[in-house]
Amino acid sequence: MKRYKHLAWTLFIGLFALLSCNKDYSLDGLMDASQLKFEVVQDKSIDPGGNTVILINNTPESTPIWDFGTGKSTRQRDTVRFAFKGEYTIKYTAMTSGGLVEAEPVTIQVTQDNLNYVNDPLWTLLTGGVGEEKTWLLDANAAGDQKFFTSPIYFAGQDVAYGSLSDDRQSVLWKQECTTPGGADCWTYAPNYISDTWAAEKRDYGTMTFSLKGGPFLTTDHKGVAGVNAESGTFFLDVATMTLTTSNATPLSVSYTPTDAASVLSWRILSLTENTMQLAVKNKTKPEFMVLNFISKEYSDNWVKPAPAERKPDEGFNPTFQPGELLNMLTGGANAGRFWALDANGNPIDWIAKGNGWTTGKASTADWGWNAGWDAVAANSWIRFEHTGLKYTRSQNGVITTGTFSIDEGKNEITLNNNLLIQNPASSLSPASNVIKVVKAFNADYRTKGIWFGTSYDAGKDEWLSFHYIIP
Numbered sequence: 001m002k003r004y005k006h007l008a009w010t011l012f013i014g015l016f017a018l019l020s021c022n023k024d025y026s027l028d029g030l031m032d033a034s035q036l037k038f039e040v041v042q043d044k045s046i047d048p049g050g051n052t053v054i055l056i057n058n059t060p061e062s063t064p065i066w067d068f069g070t071g072k073s074t075r076q077r078d079t080v081r082f083a084f085k086g087e088y089t090i091k092y093t094a095m096t097s098g099g100l101v102e103a104e105p106v107t108i109q110v111t112q113d114n115l116n117y118v119n120d121p122l123w124t125l126l127t128g129g130v131g132e133e134k135t136w137l138l139d140a141n142a143a144g145d146q147k148f149f150t151s152p153i154y155f156a157g158q159d160v161a162y163g164s165l166s167d168d169r170q171s172v173l174w175k176q177e178c179t180t181p182g183g184a185d186c187w188t189y190a191p192n193y194i195s196d197t198w199a200a201e202k203r204d205y206g207t208m209t210f211s212l213k214g215g216p217f218l219t220t221d222h223k224g225v226a227g228v229n230a231e232s233g234t235f236f237l238d239v240a241t242m243t244l245t246t247s248n249a250t251p252l253s254v255s256y257t258p259t260d261a262a263s264v265l266s267w268r269i270l271s272l273t274e275n276t277m278q279l280a281v282k283n284k285t286k287p288e289f290m291v292l293n294f295i296s297k298e299y300s301d302n303w304v305k306p307a308p309a310e311r312k313p314d315e316g317f318n319p320t321f322q323p324g325e326l327l328n329m330l331t332g333g334a335n336a337g338r339f340w341a342l343d344a345n346g347n348p349i350d351w352i353a354k355g356n357g358w359t360t361g362k363a364s365t366a367d368w369g370w371n372a373g374w375d376a377v378a379a380n381s382w383i384r385f386e387h388t389g390l391k392y393t394r395s396q397n398g399v400i401t402t403g404t405f406s407i408d409e410g411k412n413e414i415t416l417n418n419n420l421l422i423q424n425p426a427s428s429l430s431p432a433s434n435v436i437k438v439v440k441a442f443n444a445d446y447r448t449k450g451i452w453f454g455t456s457y458d459a460g461k462d463e464w465l466s467f468h469y470i471i472p
Contacts, residue, residue: 029098038064040090040106049112053080059094067091070216071236071245072265080236083117084215085110118212120239121170125272126210133211135297136277138252144194144202147303148276149293151193152200153254156270159185161280161289163242163270172242174270174278185287200254207297208252210235218249226258242269244279251279253292260284275299313355316440316449319412326438327407329446330385330414337386342422343450343468344378349429352439352452353463373426381422382472392416396423412438414453421453421467429465431455439464447471 037058042050055078057064066073068080069088090106128134140152163172178186191199206223218235222228233248250264262284270278280289332338349369350357384393392405403419414436421431437454450470
């Protein structure tokens with residue numbers, strides 16, 4: 001909790017240290033608070049209730065740090081508008097060459113509501129409107145659902161991390177257009193947190209509620225993420241700059257955001273609609289922004305998980321042959337013999353589950369299935385089926401073994417008598433069974449598409465380990 005609240009000040013203190021080193025100042029020259037000069041002016045010509053407050057820094061050679069309750073600012077002159085009546089405390093700290101000097105807080109009274117300051121469509125999208133509240137969630141949960149975004153966090157270069165108001169001012173759109181297309185800062189990256197597990201944990205990240213019930217209040221329950229639980233504070237939405245600032249409470253985030261962010265109290269609004277919101281925060285050490293992706297609780301509660309897309313079996317799976325057709329495919333026909341070789345330069349090995357393979361080439365099987373040992377064997381090996389006498393020959397690195405084979409046409413099974421398919425001593429996946437299953441075959445296109453021979457079967461997963469043989 002303490003780390004969350006003080007991250008905003010770390011940047012200021014670091015800047016002060018840098019200035020001190022460059023100018024050889026020491027803390028001995030720290031000015032007295034009585035020397036500070038600043039103004040807090042309630043302009044009642046604009047708002048009779050004193051809702052408009054002008055903050056002016058008059059302390060020479062200093063940077064102001066304003067904390068006005070609903071947000072923070074470091075502008076030399078800033079204008080704050082309080083929509084709700086009440087008592088507000090303005091805190092002023094001057095960052096000087098000698099150090100940080102804090103003034104006595106100034107308390108002001110706002111005597112009337114001016115709800116014009118919070119009736120912009122963007123305020124309504126964020127909060128539900130005056131007298132309402134709206135709860136938001138990160139788009140992630142323990143089940144690994146992706147209800148709108150592919151991950152609760154995206155990343156973007158500095159040149160693309162900004163939002164644009166829609167033409168009708170009813171939403172903010174992240175158009176992802178750069179001022180310098182193709183530049184070093186013009187990039188976005190949207191990980192998939194299911195497969196890119198480093199991006200975010202699959203867990204409940206809690207809730208955050210923006211309220212306009214009597215004031216701009218923010219309550220969050222971080223569910224222990226980064227050591228933070230419940231927070232209560234205030235917020236301010238600057239429609240002109242599309243900036244969200246908060247005090248004493250912070251938006252939800254993934255575990256490393258508080259550590260990596262320059263400040264978790266100031267966020268850019270990249271997109272904002274009725275159901276979704278994207279907030280960007282600057283990384284304190286890298287020229288990039290972290291983009292947190294939110295969905296409204298209402299959207300989340302009404303989301304229905306889509307049914308899994310029905311996947312058809314791969315082409316050629318569980319083939320049907322006319323009597324004698326498989327024998328002719330293997331041997332080339334009566335009085336003939338046909339050579340077959342491993343598809344070493346294509347897609348040589350696969351796990352075919354429920355009729356679907358997943359490998360697309362050697363790269364898909366690197367290390368677990370295909371290795372340099374297989375390459376070496378495949379380069380100098382072949383098998384041959386002969387029609388006459390149903391002879392089977394295997395040549396492996398110049399070593400010839402022979403035998404016979406038989407076909408069970410009802411099961412599409414081939415039994416190799418006293419022999420096996422091509423072996424690889426450097427692989428635990430070398431075929432160990434002399435009964436092989438024709439898992440996939442292509443009746444008309446076998447000359448170009450080959451045959452998949454299943455060498456072992458996992459009944460629990462309906463899954464075949466299969467090798468792809470082609471006519472060399």
